[in-house]
Amino acid sequence: MRKRALVVGLGIAGMSAAIGLRAAGWTPVVVERAPERRQGGYFVGLLPDGRQAAIDLGIADDLHTRNPADGGRAWELDRRGNRAPGLGFLHQPGQPAAVVRGDIEAALWQGLGRAGTGARIDVRFATRPVELSDAGDIVRVLLRDGGTGEEYREEFDLVVGADGLRSDVRRLAFGPHARYIQDWDAMICAFQLPGQVPGYDDQDSIISARAGRAAWVFGFADRAPTALLTYRTADISGQFTGDRIERLRSVYSGMDDPVVRYVLDELERAPEFLFDSVHQVRMPRWSTGRVVLVGDAAWCLNLYSGMGATSALRGGAELGKALRSTPDDVRAALAAWEAALRPSILRHQRIAHLKQQMFVPSGRGTEAVRSFVLRLGGAARRRQLARELSASPAGSGRAS
Numbered sequence: 404m405r406k407r408a409l410v411v412g413l414g415i416a417g418m419s420a421a422i423g424l425r426a427a428g429w430t431p432v433v434v435e436r437a438p439e440r441r442q443g444g445y446f447v448g449l450l451p452d453g454r455q456a457a458i459d460l461g462i463a464d465d466l467h468t469r470n471p472a473d474g475g476r477a478w479e480l481d482r483r484g485n486r487a488p489g490l491g492f493l494h495q496p497g498q499p500a501a502v503v504r505g506d507i508e509a510a511l512w513q514g515l516g517r518a519g520t521g522a523r524i525d526v527r528f529a530t531r532p533v534e535l536s537d538a539g540d541i542v543r544v545l546l547r548d549g550g551t552g553e554e555y556r557e558e559f560d561l562v563v564g565a566d567g568l569r570s571d572v573r574r575l576a577f578g579p580h581a582r583y584i585q586d587w588d589a590m591i592c593a594f595q596l597p598g599q600v601p602g603y604d605d606q607d608s609i610i611s612a613r614a615g616r617a618a619w620v621f622g623f624a625d626r627a628p629t630a631l632l633t634y635r636t637a638d639i640s641g642q643f644t645g646d647r648i649e650r651l652r653s654v655y656s657g658m659d660d661p662v663v664r665y666v667l668d669e670l671e672r673a674p675e676f677l678f679d680s681v682h683q684v685r686m687p688r689w690s691t692g693r694v695v696l697v698g699d700a701a702w703c704l705n706l707y708s709g710m711g712a713t714s715a716l717r718g719g720a721e722l723g724k725a726l727r728s729t730p731d732d733v734r735a736a737l738a739a740w741e742a743a744l745r746p747s748i749l750r751h752q753r754i755a756h757l758k759q760q761m762f763v764p765s766g767r768g769t770e771a772v773r774s775f776v777l778r779l780g781g782a783a784r785r786r787q788l789a790r791e792l793s794a795s796p797a798g799s800g801r802a803s
Contacts (some may be wrong), residue, residue, distance in 0.1 A: 406560040416698025416715035417565030418511035423723020434530040444504025446621035453713030465510035469623040471606035480611040484660035491608035537692040570700035594676035708755035
């Protein structure tokens with residue numbers, strides 16, 4: 404009989420794991436606490452490991468990317484609101500593919516329906532686990548239907564927790580969130596803009612970063628930009644009291660440049676937005692018995708790392724490969740999977756601290772250093788583009 408796996412969470416990590424498990428000969432069942440599949444989302448830069456994982460999972464042809472021409476122009480604003488060419492997120496090494504979260508999830512959703520027999524992977528919405536019991540050779544799971552309140556038990560050969568930062572599976576199998584979630588004393592607010600900031604081209608990206616607070620606008624080739632507001636605070640719990648838009652206006656008061664004004668004004672009209680604190684998850688191991696965590700539930704690299712979607716895709720794809728390589732020993736497969744993945748995850752967790760300074764500098768000194776580095780990098784990129792243009796046949800023709 405085919406082994407059954409319960410995958411908890413219908414996000415990038417969960418669908419990647421389900422597709423990887425199916426390729427390894429398993430029968431995955433996916434449960435999702437939300438009543439329907441999420442769509443839309445905000446800016447994601449997919450790095451080479453993520454693009455390779457998309458190929459491995461068989462979804463690359465369904466993945467719609469939105470990179471501006473030549474990576475797009477990025478503008479850095481100074482304290483007076485004056486713009487200068489700089490470096491945006493898409494200009495980092497690895498040439499990230501610009502997408503929104505929903506682009507990846509849509510491709511994965513298509514992938515769930517491509518079983519060898521033509522049968523779609525079983526997906527149950529408004530369902531979550533409320534109890535796990537690992538009996539050694541099987542995991543007994545008590546599931547709750549959020550719509551009816553009905554509870555029922557099923558048995559699985561493996562449980563995969565892909566249910567995000569505040570994971571039910573992690574809490575049930577590993578213990579309280581406080582053991583593993585690290586606070587970063589920072590907040591984020593992200594949402595879809597209706598259009599580009601006035602005075603900028605449609606595909607431009609714009610960065611206005613000051614000590615302790617920053618506003619980013621991420622440009623795409625074929626849709627309106629998304630905005631990110633991020634700031635540092637030692638009082639995380641206090642950020643969730645009162646009106647959130649008024650709180651953001653208070654945080655950004657005095658930062659009176661046209662980009663911040665536009666973003667805050669459009670935030671008031673946004674039909675939805677993400678407002679949350681920033682964390683990382685640090686765990687000594689990602690599996691116990693026949694229960695394993697992937698994606699944010701296991702490591703939560705966080706937004707500053709720029710590697711969340713990439714690591715979620717890779718984690719699911721590699722999990723399937725490990726189980727296919729060691730089909731008769733689940734624990735050995737999980738150990739091999741973690742040993743291969745952990746060094747890269749730990750490295751990106753460390754690098755995220757440096758990247759946070761690029762997103763939102765901690766003080767005036769780091770603000771000045773950050774601005775200098777990005778503008779220097781922008782100048783180097785323009786010189787490189789000029790050399791490539793002059794070396795191309797079209798460029799040579801114009802020069803002659």
